[in-house]
Amino acid sequence: MRILVVGAGIIGAALADRLARPVDGGRPGAGDTVTVVEERWPGAGTSGTSYAWLNANDPADPVYHRFRTAALRAWRDLAAGFGDPSWYRQAGNLVWATADEAKARLSARVDGLAGLGYAAHLIDREESRALEPALSAPRDALFAHFPDEGHVHGGPAAQALALRAQQSGADIVTGHRAVRLNLRGDRVTGVRLDDGRDLDADLTICAAGRHAPALLATAGITLPLVDPAAPGSAAPCLVATTTPAPGALNGVVHAPELSARPAENEALVLECDDIDAGVDESVPAEQIRAAGDELLARARTLLPALTARVAEVRRCVRPLPADGYPLVGPQRPGLYTAVTHSGITLGPRLAELVDQEIHGRPAEALAPYRPGRHG
Ligand SMILES: Cc1cc2nc3c(=O)[nH]c(=O)nc-3n(C[C@H](O)[C@H](O)[C@H](O)COP(=O)(O)OP(=O)(O)OC[C@H]3O[C@@H](n4cnc5c(N)ncnc54)[C@H](O)[C@@H]3O)c2cc1C
Known part of the structure; x- marks a missing residue:
């Protein structure tokens, strides 16, 4: 054929x-x-x-969850066939929540995922520090860890x-x-x-x-x-990449105001849903740059020793059914x-x-x- x-x-x-x-x-x-x-x-x-987080982190639809879990296995097999490629890391996902409602949602998600047999655990602050030593998280946060998740470049x-x-x-x-x-x-x-x-x-x-x-x-x-040109469309989003930040993160991190992961060349990829929400095609370039600066400011709160700068901010479009x-x-x-x-x-x-x-x-x-x- x-x-x-x-x-x-x-x-x-x-x-x-x-x-x-x-x-x-x-x-x-x-x-x-x-x-x-x-x-x-x-x-x-x-x-x-792409932010490129490998996950099956939603228990709401068990059929789709299983589909995604099989996809994580497929990635492991595929990556094994390349040896240990630098573009694939099963380095886990650390999540934390601070507001009461968000804590309740995170706890329910961990319960739901664990109930489906997925590796999902609530952990304490010390355990979170062992996973990501450079991070500064509030003392009263609720932490969860998903060790089978990862990211690719x-x-x-x-x-x-x-x-x-x-x-x-x-x-x-x-x-x-x-x-x-x-x-x-x-x-x-x-x-x-x-x-x-x-x-x-x-x-x-x-x-x-x-x-x-x-x-x-x-x-x-x-x-x-979803039409990316429609006003308020959910398809466009924004991703910032930093200059190198060696040792800043080991794996994917989801904090209340920032998602971050290691990028190529020891840089970081930064993203956040509330910033995505304001970047449709009508938004001018200076507003995109300002959004990148905002993501970096949030990253510096999260990683107090971070000296990296924004290398690139890109508006991109998800193929969103x-x-x-x-x-x-x-x-x-x-x-x-x-x-x-x-x-x-x-x-x-x-x-x-x-x-x-x-x-x-x-x-x-x-x-x-x-x-x-x-x-
Ligand atoms: C900011 C952001 C964050 C995301 N986060 C995640 C995440 O955390 N986890 C996750 O799993 N997914 C995530 N996604 C979604 C994921 O990135 C996409 O679903 C995936 O990359 C789509 O891959 P694709 O091969 O279909 O499309 P693409 O990577 O766009 O590839 C399509 C290719 O087709 C080419 N092409 C198009 N039209 C033609 C043509 N007519 N002739 C020839 N070539 C053509 C293009 O040049 C392109 O290279 C995210 C996406 C974005 C934008």
């Missing part, structure tokens, strides 16, 4: 790697050819700016996966955009590139992230993603779509399931997440 993957973010790169690589014991797709078309370079899209991870796919025989076409899906009747037969070339395929997989609706629309297909759940499955003959929020967490697991499914074994785990579920 000739498989064409559009997009080399974490979803497309993990898929290409999975599909191109011979797996122990062989598998039905061993004779496939895999081509990836990527407008810029692997990891250049949302995956490269999305850009390098997508690049490593795309490179391994290429080394396994995939053709990675970068610097070209798929401007439309090609059709024969109802069947998608590949894509037209921005230089006029047609790439033919038996199966085209749309892994174009936030840009998927535009590509699918060329064949009259809709995908329900309208109901928050993945959109994965066939949409037309010859066309399969794989677009999701939490794509960093889910990427390698989706690659396993899509591989299984396009080779004739429907994946029950994907049944709730079909693109056509909205009618």
